[in-house]
Amino acid sequence: MEIEIFAVPGCPHQQLAEEQLREALDGAGLSGETFTTRVITDQAEAERSGFTGSPTILINGRDPFAEPGSSPSVACRIYRTPHGLAGAPGVDQLRQALRAAADTGGGV
Numbered sequence: 001m002e003i004e005i006f007a008v009p010g011c012p013h014q015q016l017a018e019e020q021l022r023e024a025l026d027g028a029g030l031s032g033e034t035f036t037t038r039v040i041t042d043q044a045e046a047e048r049s050g051f052t053g054s055p056t057i058l059i060n061g062r063d064p065f066a067e068p069g070s071s072p073s074v075a076c077r078i079y080r081t082p083h084g085l086a087g088a089p090g091v092d093q094l095r096q097a098l099r100a101a102a103d104t105g106g107g108v
Helices: 014-027 043-049 093-105
Strands: 002-007 036-039 056-059 079-081 084-086
Touching: 002 014, 014 093, 084 093
Parallel strands: 002 036
Antiparallel strands: 002 056, 079 084
8 A cells, every 4th residue: 555645844734744644554453564754845746636725635646635636735734534624634534534545455
């Protein structure tokens, strides 16, 4: 499985996204999986990578939290979670996205 976190320089939610992603991987029985973090610095790079705000998490090249109509942008991103708006997806949301990717042949 290929997992990436894209963030803008100095993103205040990058560490939260990394920590929650690691917890979700462990909780989904995917503790051997790794992820990379990539910094997006300009609009052209955001457009090439499909980056719609920081942090963006891609699983096998797909953003499981994509909002319809979102445009590539070098900006902060807000996620809808069961506990309200947040700077990163919740652990359970990430775990579900990881399991769905694994179930469709994208991993383990």
